[in-house]
Amino acid sequence: MPVYSMTGYASGQSAAGSGHPEAEPRSTSAGRLGVEIRSVNSRFLDLTFKLPEELRQHEPMLRELLTAQLKRGKVELRAAIESGAAGGIGDPSTKLLQRLNGLQDSIRSWLPTARELSVADVLRLAAGDTTARSDWGPELSELAGKTLKGLMTSREREGARLAKMLQDHLARLRALVAQALPLVPQLVEQQRSRFLERWQEAMGASGGTTPPESAQDRALAEATAFAIRIDVAEELTRLGSHLEEIERLVKKGGEIGKRLDFLIQELHREANTLGSKSATLELTRIGVDMKVLIEQMREQVQNIE
Structure with missing residues (x-):
């Protein structure tokens, strides 16, 4: 299934009485019917109708038409009846x-x-009171249906662009994870060695009042505990898992916006933890780059249905 954006626009117009929406506009005493639909992102489906009094009775039909196709987004449907009297404004006798x-x-x-x-x-x-017609229903239904198809095409086109952008960001995040993974064992061993050296220096300065074996065991225990605190291997593993799930959802398509939004929050949480545990400048840089990419993804995901 395609990925749909919640942002889109479409409009249509028909000559009243022609029975053919989007027909070539022509002068007629019956007037013309116009419909436009626009949508932007929203957490839920929020429908608004701007209809003249002559069409207000058809709002339930239009609502049913939209809810059958749209699941999320702030959607506004406008309809208008334009007089098509020949010669423009009539001259009443x-x-x-x-x-x-x-x-x-x-x-x-x-x-x-x-x-x-x-x-x-x-x-x-x-002009013949063209807007007082009582048979706008069939024509309005047909024109609104065609306009809705145009909106779906617009949303699908924008959704494809968002999906491509997400795929590019996923590839860059995977590259950052690949850069960080080799640093983890090196960082842990480096910190353990550095901690042990400092402990030995401190013991030498104290005159060796503590037995050497006991001091070394204590130094190793504390160095190990510190190494565990700065070990980011688990965070990197979860990051990779979330990236795989996001890619799977983007390929699947359909109504994935809410699940993507949740996964982006999880990515952000792991990147924050990575940054807080970072003990080297290189890992800090990687964490910052990750958060920049994740924030860009979050902004795009909020537009996906």
Whole structure:
């Protein structure tokens, strides 16, 4: 399965009454229907609909359409009806204006709180009141479905870019682990030898009041305990295991964002431990480079569905 980003955008438009979304726009008294969908990253699926009153009844249908395809992301769907009357703005006749004025007076005599007709209302009525259609449902469903496919294509394209970036970062992290592994036994032995030398120097300065064998045993025990504290082999092993799991998930694709986010946290924890245990400048540098790469991965993973 492909890796999907939560970031994407798509739009579509159809000539009302044509029955063919994305048809070549043409002048018509029926108007045109437009839909656009945009999405950004979010922990959960958060849907927002911006619909005119004429389409608000179709929100449940649109919600069902989106939830069937999308699992995470902050998604906004906008729909609009654009008048397509030939010649642009219509020129209402005097007779029509008189009739509208009479109807308004009649209605307001019974409903005093009803608002007055606006210029936009008059122009819409003069154009045939195209937005008062009650059969937008099938056309809206078809156009929204095609626009959603466009959004999925956009999210898949962005997801492929993120997957490639993650693969590159995984390769660089593996290279850093390979650099660190040979340093671990050398570091442990070096610290043990250095600790024993200092202990022997201290014993010589004290006049040898402690029996030599006892002093040496104690020095070795403390050197061993210190070596264990600075041994980062276990952290490097866990880092390698997490990197393998991340690569497996990226190749698998699908809904992997939350699992990747958890693994990135684990990578960050191991890199922090590596840095805190580091007793050499080289291991410190490797730990810093790891944390930089892991932070870059964390930012990208937050955009994956």
